Amino acid sequence: MEVTEAKSKKAGGARLCCICNQRRPVLKRPKTLEQICRECFYEVFEEEIHQVIVGNRLFKSGERVAIGASGGKDSTVLAYVLSELNKRHNYGLDLFLLSIDEGITGYRDDSLETVKRNEIQYGLPLKIVSYKDLYGWTMDEIVKMIGLKNNCTFCGVFRRQALDRGAALLKVDKIVTGHNADDIAETVLLNILRGDIARLSRCTAITTGEDGPIPRCKPFKYTYEKEIVMYAYFKKLDYFSTECIYSPNAYRGFAREFIKDLERLRPRAILDIIKSGEDFRIATTTKMPEQGTCERCGYISSQKWCKACVLLEGLNRGLPKMGIGRSRAGDINGSDHKKATKAGSIVKSIESKQCGSLDF
Amino acid sequence: MQLTLEFGGGLELLCESEKIHKVNVDLPNGEDNLNMKDLLSWVRTNLIKERPEMFMKGDTVRPGVLVLVNDCDWELSGQLDTTIEEKDVIVFISTLHGG
Numbered sequence: 001m002e003v004t005e006a007k008s009k010k011a012g013g014a015r016l017c018c019i020c021n022q023r024r025p026v027l028k029r030p031k032t033l034e035q036i037c038r039e040c041f042y043e044v045f046e047e048e049i050h051q052v053i054v055g056n057r058l059f060k061s062g063e064r065v066a067i068g069a070s071g072g073k074d075s076t077v078l079a080y081v082l083s084e085l086n087k088r089h090n091y092g093l094d095l096f097l098l099s100i101d102e103g104i105t106g107y108r109d110d111s112l113e114t115v116k117r118n119e120i121q122y123g124l125p126l127k128i129v130s131y132k133d134l135y136g137w138t139m140d141e142i143v144k145m146i147g148l149k150n151n152c153t154f155c156g157v158f159r160r161q162a163l164d165r166g167a168a169l170l171k172v173d174k175i176v177t178g179h180n181a182d183d184i185a186e187t188v189l190l191n192i193l194r195g196d197i198a199r200l201s202r203c204t205a206i207t208t209g210e211d212g213p214i215p216r217c218k219p220f221k222y223t224y225e226k227e228i229v230m231y232a233y234f235k236k237l238d239y240f241s242t243e244c245i246y247s248p249n250a251y252r253g254f255a256r257e258f259i260k261d262l263e264r265l266r267p268r269a270i271l272d273i274i275k276s277g278e279d280f281r282i283a284t285t286t287k288m289p290e291q292g293t294c295e296r297c298g299y300i301s302s303q304k305w306c307k308a309c310v311l312l313e314g315l316n317r318g319l320p321k322m323g324i325g326r327s328r329a330g331d332i333n334g335s336d337h338k339k340a341t342k343a344g345s346i347v348k349s350i351e352s353k354q355c356g357s358l359d360f
Numbered sequence: 361m362q363l364t365l366e367f368g369g370g371l372e373l374l375c376e377s378e379k380i381h382k383v384n385v386d387l388p389n390g391e392d393n394l395n396m397k398d399l400l401s402w403v404r405t406n407l408i409k410e411r412p413e414m415f416m417k418g419d420t421v422r423p424g425v426l427v428l429v430n431d432c433d434w435e436l437s438g439q440l441d442t443t444i445e446e447k448d449v450i451v452f453i454s455t456l457h458g459g
Contacts, residue, residue, distance in 0.1 A: 015436075028435040035436055073369070073455075182455075229369065229426055229455045230433070241370040241454070256456070260423035 019044070026234075030224045030267035038234055045231055049219055050085050056206050058217045061092035064172040068163055069097040069118065069126075071111035074178030076118060076239040077228050078220060082176065083122050096170050097122075100162045101130035102155055103138020104245065111240040121238065129166035131158055135312055143246055146320040151246050153324060154315075157307045161299055167214045179218040182225040182263075185270045186255045188277035193255070198288050204277040212300060224270065226263075361385050361394060361446050365403065369454035371425065374415055375407045383407075396427070397440040399450065415452070426453045 015035060017025045023037035029044075036044070052058070059065065067082060069075045079097060086093050099115045102108050112128065119126040132138045135158060143151050167175050184204060191200035202208055207217040220228065232239055262269040293299065294306035301307070307323060314322030365381045372379045383406075388398050397419060408415050416422055420440055427434040428451040434442055444450070 024432075025436055026431060027433045225424075225455045226426060229453055233368070233426075233428070233451070233453060234431075241368070242373070243370060257423070260456075264423045 027227075027230055030226050030263065031222075031271065033267070041227075041230070041234070045223075045227055046081055046085065049081055049223060050089060052206070052222055053085065053091075053219055056217075058176075058207065058219060059091055059093055059174065061090075062094075063092075063174060064094040064096065064170065065174045065176055066096045066098040066127075066167045066170050066172040067124070068175055068177040069099050069115050070178075071099070071114035071118070071240040072178070073229055073232050073239045073241065074180055074183075074220065074225075076114070076178075076237050077232050078176065078178040079118055079122055079124060080235070080237055081231075082219065083124060095124050096172060097124045097126040098163065098166045098170060098172075098175070099126065099128045100159055100166065101128050101132075102159065103131050103140050105140055107242060107245050108139075110242065114238060114240040117238055127166055127170050129162055129169065131162065134158070134162055134165060135308070137312075137315055139246065142315065142320075145315065148246060150321075150324045154311055155246075157311055161306070161308045164214060164299070172214065175214055175216045177216060177218055178220055178228075180220040180223050180225045180228055181270050181274060182256075182259055184218070184221055184277070185273040186253070186259050188273050189255045189258070191277075197282055197286055200277065200280060201282050204274055221274070222271065224267070361387065361444070363399075363444065363447070364449045365407070366449065366451040367453075368451065369426075370456070371415060371452050371454045374410055374412070376409055381407060394444045395440065396429070396434065396442040396444065396450075399444055400440070414454070421452065424454065424456045426455060427451070428453075 015025060017023045017037035017040050018034040019036050019040040023039065025035035026038050027041050028035055029041075065082075067075065067079045069079055079095075082093075083095055085091065086095060097115060097119055099112060101112060115126060115128075118124070130138075139151070139155055142154050146154070163175060187203045188200065191203055204221075206219075206221045207215050209215045231237075259270065259273075289302035291300055291302055294301040294304075294309055296305050296309045299306045299308065303310075305313070310323035314320050314324075361384065363383050363385055365383055367375055367379055367381075375381065385394060385399065385402050387394055391398075400416065400419070400421065404412055404416055414422065415425065421427060427439075429437055429442055429444070430449055431451070
């Protein structure tokens, strides 16, 4: 699409880019309200992410890093920017694309095609791990058995572990995900509303799981969704944006809607919510769930069995409601287990953006 | 008035999965120019075939939908008051899908 000079009057008359003072602005930055041109936008967008990476010491030279790649906008932009920055600033990282195939015909098979193109476009090796291989079930089969209620719970719980298992297969030191500032603000709000102190205190952390085998980090923690989408649009990056066929209402998450309404009134609100989340101080007397390991598969778990094993056991025994909602008969982590004060109550996924996004 | 309208980020699903629409929009009765407010109501009536609430909220686009007029953020040109001219290219992108 060529834009002629004659059209430039629409960009606020004779105004020029706030940064270079030479070119026509194309974008109003939500973070700063500056009007900037395309070239300066690329530069500040990439440079800010670089500063976040350096300032938080997200990586060490020589590390192997898996990019959780769904084919969606955030992970596609992350893969592109990270491979650029790795070259430009000599991070010395070995980057990989890691995708999860949930087994959703007409959705994930299409988005995986996008990731396969990204593999070639960005020259990053791709590893795909499937629910079928890891758990013996595809999401299509799970939905056939349990219907369209709670299916996102299965998908979310399985995805989190699948990403770790895929990362272990790739022998990487770290996983990066495309969570952006809007996602994190939304999670802060949801954790406050749910009174989930444990998650509230870790959801703003830029790196999590440092005590575990493979830490995860979020280089887009301070990056606005608007800028990610604008960047992908101007750079013509190839991403996939179809709604998951099993969660047509996931995007209605009211917290998301609320964040977007706030952003329209005052774009800084998103960063302010993240800051508030970071500044919460949890009383030292608050009892936190103890982290242990699953007796069955060895994955981190605060219960006897991890959530994925409970859900899987339910599927395999033909009792798919096992592990959904509050404790009920047949619960493996039942009341006889001391740690399990509220067995099975942690399932309800807090993220409204349930599908497409890779971390839970 | 000849215009090119482009829908992306999932919004194309609301208009029969067609991303690019070359359209001819008439000026509203008694007015001598077309602004984005007029165009949005035209799009809603003529192009959006399902779930209009995914595209609009009140008389403007739903928060989270980005609008570009000739590849320029409409927040720089007065949003609903942006005047549309012959051969303009207007892009709507939803930011609300997947990551």
